[in-house]
Amino acid sequence: MSTRTYGQLCPIARALDVLGDRWTLLVVRELLLGEKRFGEILTMLPAMGTNRLSNRLALLCDNNVVEKMSVTTPASGVAYALTPFGEGLRKPIMDLALWGMSLTSYENEDLTAARAELIALGLSATVDPARIQNVDALYELQVGAETFHARVGQGAVRVRSGPSATPVDVAVRCTLPVFLGLVLGKVKALQALSQGKVQLISGDRQKLTRLFGLLQYRPASARAV
Amino acid sequence: MSTRTYGQLCPIARALDVLGDRWTLLVVRELLLGEKRFGEILTMLPAMGTNRLSNRLALLCDNNVVEKMSVTTPASGVAYALTPFGEGLRKPIMDLALWGMSLTSYENEDLTAARAELIALGLSATVDPARIQNVDALYELQVGAETFHARVGQGAVRVRSGPSATPVDVAVRCTLPVFLGLVLGKVKALQALSQGKVQLISGDRQKLTRLFGLLQYRPASARAV
DNA sequence: CCGGATCCGTAACGATACTG
C-alpha cells in the first residue's frame, strides 16, 4: 500500500501519486507494447521482484490504469493490459521517451540485456507524422530471440511485442547488432540483405527500406533540443 | 547520490533515471512556473526536506535539466531555472497533467494548502490551441496571497509565478474559493465582478471573461478518456 | 535568513526463499 502520496491539488501530483513509485512507469511501458502476463513483465524487469510487481499491478488496477484479462496461450491464466484510461498514458510517456532520447546513446552500449523492441519503441516517438501521412504497413521483426511487430499508419508507428495476429506485409530476421547498425544508419537495409545479415522472410525489399528509413536514431546535437 | 538506476537501453528508462526519484518531477513542475530560489521551492514542497531538495537540484544540474542563475531580488543570491533542455519537459509533463486531470476533482477539496497557480497550470493543459489561434493577452492574477500571471498566445496558455515583468492587459484579485468557483463554472466572471468577489485592478471586463472561458474544469466523464 | 549538511527512526526497495 502506497500510503505515501503528495496530496496536492494538482493533476501532475495526482498522476504521480499513481505512477510515481519506482518501476511503475516501466510496467506501463511494458504494457504499451501489449498485454503481458505477470511472469513476462517480471522477466523484462527482473530487479523489480515479485513482491513489488504484485503491489504495483494492484495499485494500477485500483486506479483503472490496468485490468486483468484471461488468456489461453500459452496456458490458461490471466494477463495484464492497459485500460482505455491507461492507454491515455501513451502520449505523455512517448513524449517523455522523445525527451529521454537526448540522454540515450545507442553506440558503444552493453547489449547483453538490450531489447530491440524498446529501441524500436523509443525511435517510434521520433517519427514525424507528416512523413507517414498516407502510409499503411505492417512489419514483423525477429531480432535475436525477440519477436515484435510494428504498424505504420494513421500518422504513427506503433510497436507491439510478439508476432502479429494478422498477416504482415514484411517479415524479417536479424541479430541485435545488425538491428542497431540499421537504426544507427551504419548499415543500409538493402546492403544488409545482400550480405545475408538480414533475412527477408516475406514481403518486398522496398517496404523494408522504408521502415528503417523511419526508425533512425539521430544524436541529440542533430535534433531540436 | 542516486546510484540506483534502471540501466536499460531505453529512452524512457533513461529519462526516469534522471527524473524518477520521488519529488524530482514536482521540482521541475515548480520551475515550469518560472525560476525559483531554494527556499521558495522548499516552501512549496515542505515535506521534501532540505537535504533531498539539495540532492535533487544537484542531480538535475548534473544532467543539464536545471541551472543556477544569480538573482538580486529580493536579496542577492542564486535561483534555479530550467535549461532549454529542461524546458523540453514542458510538453511531457503537461501531457501528464492532462491525463492526471481525470484523477483530479476540484470540488469538495481541502483548500488550506491549495495553490491557484497549480490549478491554473493544470487547466492550461486542457485548452484547445484552436480556440486561441489569434489571441494574445497577458493577465495578472492575485489569488489570496498568491500572485501569478498567464499569457495567452501562440496557441497556448502559459502560467508563471509572480507578477508579470511587463505591463499586463488585465489584472484581477480574488480569493481562492472564488477562483475555484470561476474555473468550475459555478460563478460567472461578470457576475463575480458585480458582486465584488473579483476586483478588476486594470483592464477590461471582456478580456477577463475570455480568460475564465478558457480555464474551465470539466469532469472526466465529460472529456475524452 | 538563505543554502545547505548531518543525524536518526521509519518505510520502501532488492533479493531470495517459500507456498498455493
Place this chain on the structure above:
DNA sequence: CAGTATCGTTACGGATCCGG
C-alpha cells in the same frame, strides 16, 4: 505460474545544526 513471506539494505521524512 503467480504470487506471499521474510530479511538485509537503502531511501525517505523530519528535525537539528552550520557557515555565510
